[in-house]
Each structure stands twice: as structure tokens, then as C-alpha cells.
Amino acid sequence: MADIREILSWYGSDNPGTLTNLSRMLQHGRLGGSGKMVILPVDQGFEHGPARSFAPNPPAYDPHYHYKLAIKSGCNAYAAPLGFLEAGAREFAGDVPLILKVNDHDVLYDEADPNQALTGSVSDALRLGCVGIGFTIYPGSAQRLDMYSQIHTYAEEAKRYGLVVVIWSYPRGSGLSRDGETGIDVTAYAAHLAAQLGAHIIKVKLPSSHVEQDAARKVYEDCHIPVATLTERVRHVVQCCFNGRRVVIFSGGPAVPDDQVFDEIRAIRDGGGFGSIIGRNSFQRPEPESLQFLDTIMKIYAGEQS
Amino acid sequence: MADIREILSWYGSDNPGTLTNLSRMLQHGRLGGSGKMVILPVDQGFEHGPARSFAPNPPAYDPHYHYKLAIKSGCNAYAAPLGFLEAGAREFAGDVPLILKVNDHDVLYDEADPNQALTGSVSDALRLGCVGIGFTIYPGSAQRLDMYSQIHTYAEEAKRYGLVVVIWSYPRGSGLSRDGETGIDVTAYAAHLAAQLGAHIIKVKLPSSHVEQDAARKVYEDCHIPVATLTERVRHVVQCCFNGRRVVIFSGGPAVPDDQVFDEIRAIRDGGGFGSIIGRNSFQRPEPESLQFLDTIMKIYAGEQS
């Protein structure tokens, strides 16, 4: 398992300010110092609407709930849009590393080639005491080039001011089939794009064994790239991110049975992934259950549980 | 009923300048100090045309009329586009808190996916002595992401200069059915979006019990979210705005019988809403009747009348 000092060494082009903030995340919480991370993201209110996000566990309507959950569970960081962060940044100042999601998307309009709105800035992140910014790109969308250009502009400014850049790379849009969005070739490609765009931390969905593009399929077959198991696929994605020189974490997607989640966590761990970003599976249940659930996940990552 | 000090405490990420202006609105007028607000908005001349707006009560063609109406009736604030505010800001300087509507839309062109023009600036608001800016977004429109990005830019600048940000969140556009524009799921979502975009005060229309989106309907049913009565729906919308940690007010829509309006005010009050923004029902009748009408509304909010 990578030591924090080694992880920091991969980011030789960044200033000490950014390394300090990256170190803060890596040293914080239950997994602090392990080189693994669990991040609590709560942008579902914006992305899917408040009732779909919080009605299953009504205390979660309150922005303080998520701050407390991230703190109590010992997450490495808490990521949310502007409004949610503003609503507690003073009360919980210094208690948990914060990541400001600086772009967001809602589902009150349905488009074939989605984009995101720019809903936060580097200045916002700094005034709220965040350690970094989060930015979503949609490889596969006709709008993707605009998003790549935007994240470059954001990342350049963020790095100048010592912030960490986290890219949510979510393949989506008319360039891809539904299965293709989580296909192994597409996921690995999307993760690589985020790395090339300058991300310090890359977040992708767990990939399936589906291969979407013909030109890629030929290579996966000819080179016998092992992608049959989830562990292998995680390993491949990590390799595609500068051969492991970038922190790659995986998101949980919609709520699934806990055992399945735990199996996924083991696959991430065993494949050399650096952790998870777990939203709905965390906050859509009563807090005690959430804490229990996150504790199990962290134990798996920490190697305290197989 | 929330005490003003408590309301201000919800905005811990804002500077004292913004809190001062928010406090000015909350302390002004007939409802000053009660934690409830009634705002007079007069953007209908721009939005629907002058004759449709003012012919029913011709003195209302005069911009001074609305300043005086807001002052005499004891409204907490008066909101209008640039021209209307410029036409009286010197004469009535200091007499009523002002909100500059910084974007507007007209109906001389009919589009399926509306946007708004940027018709005012933070600098305008400051030079006119305003306490805040008002911005409309149209969730449901193909243009919505542009509006979300714009309000972010405006809000960031406004907060830097100590202004209050009020977002009119009006679902509209080809992403929604006509009924869907005021559906409870859509209204709650739209209010939540405004909160996430950094609004201090959120203005939405009173929601119907219609549920627009299939994915939302499942949750409303499964979680038994009570939305049968208007009071319940107001309570749900307030909950969706950071569990009550944001000021949500409701607009009156087209002229309806007074008794119906008063019933709606009671529902807002009983559901935990923070007040009303009432345009056409106020100024489209002779001034004495308006004052009487607004007085009744304020009595209901103040708890002086059931």
C-alpha cells in the first residue's frame, strides 16, 4: 500500500500548497495515513432532486447532517455543491476537508448530449476553506470539448492557489450506448482523460466487462488485457491512470445490497484502487446504519477485515 | 416563528455586509422583526407588457406609485427591473429596501425553451442603494444551464459586495408539461436548485399536488411524503430548502379572488413558509383596496388574524 509521502511524490509539478491540501485529505479521518480514501459526496439533491435524494432518510434534508456524517464516520473529505457547503462551512470549519463541486447538472430537462452548469468558482472554494474543487466531465457527449476546456481553466487556477483538483469522469451522451457508459474500455479511457486534464484525484464508476468501441476491442483481445473480474478491471483502470501515479477512486452508483457493495470495495482494494466515493448508499439510511456501513467499508480498505 | 437572529445564523458563509442587508429586509415594514416577509415585485411591465400590467389601475403606470405602495403598505422590500428602480431611487432613498431584478424576459417572442436577458448588474444595484439582486432561472428549459452559470457569477459578485441574492425559480420549458411547471416534485426541486446555487431567499410558485417525473413519483409514494394539502406542500418545499435553513417565499401568480389568496397565505404560514411576493394582486386594484388587501395578508402572517 502506497505511503502518503510516495503518493505526494507523484505530483511533482504541483506547488506545496496543493500538496498540503492533498496531504490533508490523505491524513484525515479513519483511513488517514493509509493511502486509501473514502469521500462522502452529496450532490444528489442538485442532480436528482431533493425528494429522491433525501426522503428515504429525512434528516438528510439538513445540510448539517452530511457534515456530521462525514465527520462521525471518519471520511477523508466531504464534497458538495455551493449551497450545501455554504450552509455549514462556518459551523464545521476545520472539522473535515471540503471539496466544492464547481459544476452541476439537474434532470428537469432531458438531453441526449448533456453538459453541466458552472455553479462554483475557485474563489468560492478558497473563501469556504475547501481543500479542493470537484468537476464533472461527460466523455461521450457532443458537449465534451467545452467541458474539457472549462476544467482546464478551473484546474489551472486551482493549482495556482494550492487547491486539489478532483475530476468526476462520467461517460455519457450520444456517442455511447447505455452499456458503453460503464464499459471497461470507456471507463479506462475516461479515467485517462481526467488524468491528462490534470486531475489529482480521478473518480469513475466501477466498470463492467463490456467493451464498447471496435477499435478498442481489437486491442483488448489481441493484448489479452485481463478484464474478466472486477478486481482486474479496477487494476486496468488504475494502470490507465499513469500506471498508478494518480489517485483513482470509484463511485458507488445507486443503492445496492450492502454485501454487493462490500464485494466491490474488496475488488477496488485488491485491484489497487485508492478508495471510494459513496453517496446514496451512505446517507439514504438512518445514521447509525450509515456509520456501521461506512465503518465496514473502511475496515476493508484498512485491511482490518478481509 | 424564527427569530431574525436565528435566520441570520443560517448564513454563516456570508459576510457581515450581506447579513446587514438581509437584516434590513427582515426588520423593515409592517412585518419587521417577525421573521416573515411580504415583498412587492413589479416586473410585469417587462414580462407581460405595460397595458396588461397597469391598465387595470392606471396610476400604476407611474414608477413612483409602486415605491409608495411598498412604503405605505409596509412591505419588507420592493423588487423591480432597472428602469423602474432608477425612476425613483433618489426620491425614495432609504424608505424601503430595494431588490434589483438583474435579468428579465418579455413575451414579444414566444419560445419553447425560454431564457432571460441580463438587464442589470451588481454595480447597478450598489449605485441605486439596493439591498440585493433578484435573478430568475427556468429549470426545465434547454437554456437552464446557462442561467445557472450566470446566477453563480452574479451571486459570487453580489456576496462579495454585501448584497442579498434572491432567486426566482420558475420551472418552464420543453422539459416539462404545463401541469409539471407547478407540480410539487418540480417546485420542490426548483427551490432546492436555487438553494444549492447560493440563494439567500428563494421564490417559487405555490405548488399543486401534481407529480411530474416518474422517478420522483415512486419516491413520493414509497416514502409517503404528505403533499395532499397546500400546507403540506409548502412544508415539503421548505424542507427541500436545506430543511428550513433558507428563506423561502411564494408568489401569487395571476389575480385570483382575495379569499383564495388569504387561504393560500394561511397555508404558507402554517407550512412554515417565510412569506409572499405579491405583484399583480397588489397593484392591479385601486390603492386603498391594495393597502387593505396587503394589510390582511400581513395580519395573517403576523398571527393577528387566523
Add this chain to the structure above:
Amino acid sequence: MADIREILSWYGSDNPGTLTNLSRMLQHGRLGGSGKMVILPVDQGFEHGPARSFAPNPPAYDPHYHYKLAIKSGCNAYAAPLGFLEAGAREFAGDVPLILKVNDHDVLYDEADPNQALTGSVSDALRLGCVGIGFTIYPGSAQRLDMYSQIHTYAEEAKRYGLVVVIWSYPRGSGLSRDGETGIDVTAYAAHLAAQLGAHIIKVKLPSSHVEQDAARKVYEDCHIPVATLTERVRHVVQCCFNGRRVVIFSGGPAVPDDQVFDEIRAIRDGGGFGSIIGRNSFQRPEPESLQFLDTIMKIYAGEQS
């Protein structure tokens, strides 16, 4: 008839620089001090081409011709695009108030939803010694929101530097029928939009009695708004511009018989309009006839002729 001091009092949000320039226009020329204005606009070369504009009176090809015509006839101001103003601003410096048209449109391409090009700036207006800028909007065009946003940006800068803002509000585009472009409801709405956008002086075409929009027709009928005569229609438009608190002037349109023009001037005067902006009817005839023609118009406005 409004006294100049009173007119200036309507612009309480403007700085003394702007009031000085507005006063210069109101005090200049044959109608100086009367509160009425006649402005000579010569943008037809750009808008319709040079031959269509100047061949009927070839000396008018010369930009100096129009400066001299405006000066000799005693117009309150001369308005033209950049090139025409640059071609005489030094020679006639100080002889007549100048308005720089900062956007323009040509007819070498025919579009359903017109826009304008930005062909001048506030800096241009200042370096040429202008008292103000002129800007055209096309309510009814799919491009209108862009124009509204642009004029706001221009107007904000112009006001900061003490210039007067004149808006040409010309309904046009696929949102309107041909008759609708000059319909009374549309004209009144267009004038109101200009006022809300911050214009000091509003220029519209003389309206017909046609009512374009159904929602408006209902109000015109229910409220018995008198629009049968041109005088009544002028009065209605003036009322729709902040109840007479904004200077509204009317344009002449294509060349028509002089008697008809004089009747229109009387209607403008009797309806409370503030004057005329007369291009083609002025310069498309020999200078002596123009001077005679404009003299008659000014006499009507001055009340020296019925």
C-alpha cells in the same frame, strides 16, 4: 409643456454628467428650452444602402451635408453611425449635439430574426464629443435577449461616463406579424421595454390601431384604453413609458406627403410626445425644402402653428 428642469428631475439616478448632456440636447436649436426635440438621424446609408438613401438628393452623399442640415435647421441633435460622425466631428465640433449609433444592421442579407452588429462604443462616443449613444433593439426577434443584454452593458458604461442613452425600439422578427410590428400594443410594449432597460430617450415608430397579441387585446377592450386616434395612441405610448417620466420621440418612417407628416406631428404634440426623429423625409429633398419642412415641424411643436 414640461419645463427642462422638470424633465431632468425624472432622471434622479443619473449623474450630473448625464444630466448635463441631456440638458444640452434639450437646450439646443430651434426648440431649445421648449421641452420638445427634433433629432436628425442618418443611418439609412448603413441600413438601406447609399443609393437608396442619398440618390434622391445627391449632396446628401457627403457627411458634411447632414451636419450642416442639422445645424441650419436647428435640430436638437444629429445621430449617425461611426463613419458619418467621424467624417465631420472635428469640423463641426460643438455646433450640434451628437448621438453615436453604436449598433447597426444592413439589408444585404435577409433574416427572419434580425440582430444588429456592434459598430461603435462608449469610448468612440466620448472621443467624438457626443452627448449620447443610440442603440437599436428588435423586440419580436429570436435574437432580442442578446440585444437587451448588450444595451444594458452599453448603457451602464455610458451612464458612468455621463452620456445619454437613446434606445431605438423597433419591433421586428418572427414573433410578430407584419402589422404587429407597428401595432399599438406592441409599440407600447416596445417603448416600455426601452424604458425598463434604462433609456433616457426612447424612439419608437408611430403606432397603428392594430392590436397584435390576444392577451393584450383582452385588456385593451376590457379597460377601454382609447387608441382610435393617433393622438390617443401617442398618449398611451407616453403613459407606458413611466407615465410620462421618460422622453419618448417618434420616427417618421418612409417618405410620405408633407401634410400627412404635419398631421402626425400634431398628433405627437397633442398626445404628449416629446418630439420626432426624422431622417428620410428631411434629407431626401433639396436643402431649402428640407429647411422649410423642418421649420414647419418645429413651429408645430413650438405651438407657433396649429
Add this chain to the structure above:
Amino acid sequence: MADIREILSWYGSDNPGTLTNLSRMLQHGRLGGSGKMVILPVDQGFEHGPARSFAPNPPAYDPHYHYKLAIKSGCNAYAAPLGFLEAGAREFAGDVPLILKVNDHDVLYDEADPNQALTGSVSDALRLGCVGIGFTIYPGSAQRLDMYSQIHTYAEEAKRYGLVVVIWSYPRGSGLSRDGETGIDVTAYAAHLAAQLGAHIIKVKLPSSHVEQDAARKVYEDCHIPVATLTERVRHVVQCCFNGRRVVIFSGGPAVPDDQVFDEIRAIRDGGGFGSIIGRNSFQRPEPESLQFLDTIMKIYAGEQS
């Protein structure tokens, strides 16, 4: 023939820096002091491709060739895109006035409504020692308003820094028929647009007697505008440029027999045109022939040859 001092007097709104550069062009070369100009433009490599432009005379592939040709032939100025100017500006510094073409278009994509790319800046022109910038507009294209707005921005900056503004006004696009592109009404209109946009020097193609627009045809007939001969048409175009108060020059178009070119030069001279801009006819033949050819043209302009 206009004296240089008189020509400069037409530009009373420009600063001495711009007049100095304009004077430099008018005083330079074989026609220096005559009030006439011949400019060598070499943007055909960009516009049509290098082989089509230079293969007929291979030494012309070398950017130094054109500098030398302009110098040896005694042209008033040499105009080219960024790359060509950069490739010799140091070697030939001070030997010939330079005009930087700041926008350009290629034909590797064929569009109905062309635009141009912005390929140079005012700063580029200044660092290369140019006397002015050249900008192409396409009246008749759906993209024309963008080009008008761009040239305004460029011209404003150029004038601030003492540069001359040359506008290539080339009607083109879906708003015009093929014949219409060089029709007399369209050419005259296009030249007038350039003048209104603030050009010091206007370049148009030699017009045909075709009249494109119905509204224009009526005027050309009713006013008996003489356009039967090329001389008359040149005179009309010059008249349409502020009655001769702007320098209008004409381009040669594709290679034609020399006698025809010389006849055209006589027509330009006799019609009051100020000169020519001659590219392909100059450099697409061996240098000695070019020099001979240009010498004849200059003799005609200088009145040394009928």
C-alpha cells in the same frame, strides 16, 4: 487630383499617429505624393492555397520575393497575413509600408455563408512595424454581423495606437446571387458599409452593371444613376464613400489580359478612384514582367500615360 494634405484633412477624427501612417503610405513609392496608390496584397496562399498562388511563378513561394517586388515596383504598401510579414519584417524594416491582414479565410471547407478567422492583432501589427491593419468583411453572409462587430473592435484599437484601417469589403454569401456579388448596387453598398465602419481605406472589387436588389433597382432607375460604363460605376462607388472623402481602391481579381487591366486602371483613374490593389496579376508572372506591368499601371495613375 487630390493633394495629400487634402486627403489627410478628411480624417479629422483620427489622431496624428494614424495620419502619419496614412501619409507614409501616400508619400511612399512611385506614386508617392500623387494621391494615388497601388498596393501589393499577397494573401492568396492562405485564401486559395500555395500551389494555386505561387506555382505559376515559383520564386513567389518565398516571402522575401513579395517584399522585394513591392519595393522594386514602387508600390505604396505591401499587405499580407501574419506569417508572410513575420518572414521578412526584420530584413526589410523601413523599406515599404506594411499592412497586416488580421483576418483570413481558406477554401479547404466550402460554406454558403463564409466567415473569417482572426489571425492577427493590432499588437502584431505594431511589433512588426506596420502602418495599418487589413480586415475582410463579407456583406451578404449570414455571419456578416459578427464580422462588422469584430472590425469595429479592431478598428477602435488600431486608431488608438495610430494605425490605418483598411477594409476589404467583399460581398459574398447566401444573401446574394453570384452576379450580385459584384453588382453595382451591392458593391456601392459594401463600400459604404466599410466607410461607416470606420475604414480609412476601402477596397472593393470592380463592379458590373448588374443591379441585385429590387429596392435598389427602383432607385437606380428613378434617379437615373449613371452606371453603364466602368468609369461611371467607379465614380458612383467613390461617391457612395462619403462623396469622395474616403480613399477607395479597387482589386484586380483573377488574372486577365493586361490590356483589360490597363483599361480598368484608366476607368478607376477617370472615375476618381484612388488606386488599385493588385495581387495575382502582379506576382504570378516573372519579376521583370511584373515590374513592367506595374510600371504601366503607375504611369496611367500618374497621368504619364493615357
Add this chain to the structure above:
Amino acid sequence: MADIREILSWYGSDNPGTLTNLSRMLQHGRLGGSGKMVILPVDQGFEHGPARSFAPNPPAYDPHYHYKLAIKSGCNAYAAPLGFLEAGAREFAGDVPLILKVNDHDVLYDEADPNQALTGSVSDALRLGCVGIGFTIYPGSAQRLDMYSQIHTYAEEAKRYGLVVVIWSYPRGSGLSRDGETGIDVTAYAAHLAAQLGAHIIKVKLPSSHVEQDAARKVYEDCHIPVATLTERVRHVVQCCFNGRRVVIFSGGPAVPDDQVFDEIRAIRDGGGFGSIIGRNSFQRPEPESLQFLDTIMKIYAGEQS
């Protein structure tokens, strides 16, 4: 063979900073001082995806691999997108001249008229210690004018700060047939465009003898431009780049048999080309083979091998 001092003399409009960086590239590595260059470009991860690029030689997933390959093989420079450069710029600081690719394109969305995202900046290039920037244009795409305008902006800034500008000119898009993308007329035109846009170094693909455009075919035939052999075509392209006054290098395209590559290198050398930019043929094989392969190429360029 051109001496370095002579090459630098072609760039007389550039500042000493840019000449210094150009000299650094020309003096670096195995071919240093010869006037020839071999550059290692590794943007295929972004352009085609990581598995297609690196699975054939898995150590190449690691960004350090490419730094080392460029250093060990003695390449003149190493070019890559932001992420790849950031991942080693500190470790290998000063060991090899770096070129930051500032725009990039991926294939997760397939478009008829491609564009590129802006993924790096001049500031990025400076903070990473690069000698220059690389920019791709797609002549033939409907988006090309935007790319031309962007590269101008980038190039102007890069030159101000002493960086070298390398343009990848890759014809592509609906304006061209598939064969046309590498046709000799199109390739020569594309190279010339890059030169006119201000490139110091121009990169094109090796052209075929296909002639795409009718207007060009006539000239190629009439002027008997020799393009039958690859050597002739290289010579023609170099001629089209300011008659040899710009450095033109050629890219290798997809992996082909080594002997074919070596023949191409000879053709480039014999045609007066300045070198190669070789990606996939270099890094998609085991390192020892790559070094052998590149050594042979450099020997051919150095004239040590026929």
C-alpha cells in the same frame, strides 16, 4: 543541410527568447546541431485511449517511460498533453526539451467536423519548463476558423514569452474526402496555413499523390509540379512553407513495417524535410527495439546511413 544559425535567421520577427528555445531543440540530442529533428509525441492516450496506445507495450502506461525514451534515444524534444508532462517535469527537469500540447481531442464522440478542447495554456508551458507549445488545427472542418483564431491567440502569447510554436496541421472534416486528408494539394495547403498562422515548426502527415480539389488539380497539371515520388512531395510541401524558410516535420501515422518507415525517412531527408515526429512506431514496442528503431532513423537523418 541548413546550419542552425541559418535556421534561426529565418525567424527575424521573433524575440531572442523564442530563438533561444528553438535553438535548444535544434541543439539537443543525437541530431543536435545537424539542423534535423526527431520529436517524440505521446498524445495518443488522449486521442485514441490508453489501452489502444499502451497495451502493446505496457511499460508505456507510465509517463516516466516516455520521458526516459525521449532522453535515451536522443530525441530533440518530447511533446505531450498536460497530464503526461506534469507527471515527470520535475523528475526530468532540464533533461529534454518539452512541448506542451495545449489542445486535444478524444474519440469517445464521433463528429463529422471535429474541433479540439483547449487543455493547456502558455502559463502551463512556462511553469513546466517547456520550450514551446503544440497546437492542432483541422483544415477541412467546419470548425476550422475557430481553431485558426485560437492558435493565433495562443501563438501571440507564446511568442511574447519566448516560446516556440509548433502547429500540427491535420486536414480533416466534412470539407474533404478520406483520401483528400492526405492529398498532396491539401497537405501542402495545410502546411502553408500553419506557416501563415505563425508556426515556427509545422507538422503534417506524409502526403499521397492524390489531388483533392479541382481548382488545384488544374494548377498541378498545368505547372507540371512534380509530385510522383514521396521525395518530390516532401520537397513540394517544404517549398509551400515559405520556400524552406520554416521548419517542416512529418508524422509517422499508424504503425507500419520498419523498412517502410526508413524509406519514408529517406524521402523526408532527400526532399529537404527537417525531420520526423514519431509516436506509435516508437513507444508501441519494447524499449530496446524502440531505441534501435530511432537510432536507425537518426542515422538516416544524420547521413550516417543511406
